[in-house]
Amino acid sequence: MQGAKPATSSSNGSVGSSSSRSSGRRSGRRDEGGMAIRKGTWMAEEDEILMEYVRKHGPRDWSSIRSKGLLARTGKSCRLRWVNKLKPDLKTGCKFSPEEERIVLDLQAKFGNKWARIATYLPGRTDNDVKNFWSTRQKRLARISRSSLPPRSSKNEKELPAVSSYEAPPNMEVSLLYITTLFSRSSNVQCGNALYVDNQYAMSIAPSPCNLGLGTALPPLLEPATEEELLRLPNTSMPPQPPPPQQQHIGPLPQPPLDYLDHFTGEEICFSEEFGCQGSSPCMQFLYDGSPFAREDEQPPAPDSLFDDLPSDLFDYLEPPPPPPPTSSAS
DNA sequence: AACCTTAACAACCGCAAAGCC
DNA sequence: CGGCTTTGCGGTTGTTAAGGT
Known part of the structure; x- marks a missing residue:
């Protein structure tokens, strides 16, 4: 199941259409210079401008993209867009392979939630990819x-914390x-x-x-x-x-x-x-x-x-194993 | 067909480290 | 050295497609 691909909204090219239906969090605002800062989904035109900028200046000085009037995006937003979507050799639109999954699991266990570090072991994957995965x-x-x-029995009515709700x-x-x-x-x-x-x-x-x-x-x-x-x-x-x-x-x-x-x-x-x-x-x-x-x-x-980290009643819900299936030849 | 749930993805925010002056 | 700016990271939230009911 592939997720939403509204980004780049290049298919319709409707400028600002996504922003208009977005929440307030993604609505633009006006900074001191009077230039409205755009938020939300990137358009294909913006991507082109950003790529052109990187071609000329390299992936740096993100803030100057806006100060030069090239894009109505913050430097932060530009960098994020480049790192997560526009950088060459990214594996976009391709699910994590079992091997990649294994690597993530191993490294997460080793490093914790150091997504950027983990992503360095996965060519073509970004920290955001790993984090989302x-x-x-x-x-x-x-x-x-x-x-x-x-299901809980009547004698076990007390609240059972969700499995993921405590530090395991x-x-x-x-x-x-x-x-x-x-x-x-x-x-x-x-x-x-x-x-x-x-x-x-x-x-x-x-x-x-x-x-x-x-x-x-x-x-x-x-x-x-x-x-x-x-x-x-x-x-x-x-x-x-x-x-x-x-x-x-x-x-x-x-x-x-x-x-x-x-x-x-x-x-x-x-x-x-x-x-x-x-x-x-x-x-x-x-x-x-x-x-x-x-x-x-x-x-x-x-x-x-x-097991001390687990709710004491967690295993109350475990039922005894089913009886062994009848075997035709007893040994 | 409408609604709900889930998965995948995109992009924001806050914070901190690094770099610069 | 201190302040400001830039960059990078991690957490979080929003959006949408696909599948299920």
């Missing part, structure tokens, strides 16, 4: 996490998604490197040592549907695959093995052993050991403190 993704994950929680550890977002989807739905699909929840693309689980920690530190959420899919799972040399059309992975899903849930509820079985993690803490150790989210300057929390 991240924001959209966060909303998607938050929505999926919320929708994965079963760097990888808690992932763990919440993981936990909630694991427990609650039968429509979660791992197809290739993509994880789908309710037939919606949720995230990439590209075969990378870093992608959310899921690729290597976690077992697959569900068994891959086919042998072909199996080949694309972590620890293979297959490159990341783009998410396939949704129609291709709708269907009955295999149930996870029963002891799968022991990773969350038992004290004996532990990811850290089974999946090669270091450390001796029980479940959820994988969130820190070997995870790209483990920062150099951060120590893993004590096992008991890991």
Whole structure:
């Protein structure tokens, strides 16, 4: 789904038409010199003038564009337009690839919301691109996490904070998604490197040592549907695959093995052993050991403190796992 | 067809760092 | 060194298309 492309409004060329329907925030105002400062969507003519200016003077002295009467835009606005839309070699109108997504996830975990810094690792992407991508993704994950929680029971009427409404550890977002989807739905699909929840693309689980920690530190959420899919799972040399059309992975899903849930509820079985993690803490150790989210300057929390950041009643909503499907041959 | 929701994108604002005089 | 200007960054909001109901 491509977003709005009113910008450049070159298609209609209606000068000021977008401003007229814009909010007051984007209406122009008049500065001391009497020149009305234009705001809002850029027109193709303005872009041409700006590009011509940069060709002659280089990407600097943005304020002089207005002082010279070339454009009724602030220097700030001119710079932003150049950086985000007019600069050569920008990947405009092209969605983030799984590999780009993986890079953003890795670097966001490493650097935090340093979008400009992250963008330097992504040729053709701007800090605004990365920021918007991240924001959209966060909303998607938050929505999926919320929708994965079963309805409240009558004895649990107290308000449950939205998943995204509190400060979560760097990888808690992932763990919440993981936990909630694991427990609650039968429509979660791992197809290739993509994880789908309710037939919606949720995230990439590209075969990378870093992608959310899921690729290597976690077992697959569900068994891959086919042998072909199996080949694309972590620890293979297959490159990341783009998410396939949704129609291709709708269907009955295999149930996870029963002891799968022991990773969350038992004290004996532990990811850290089974999946090669270091450390001796029980479940959820994988969130820190070997995870790209483990920062150099951060120590893993004590096992008991890991969930302290969560609302205490969060897991009240988790229902026990469904009984194992009847097997024809008991072994 | 109308309305609603979601995703993607564009562009604004405030603030701070860097540069200049 | 201090003040002013410019540049860059991150947060936020607004707009629109597409898809769903």
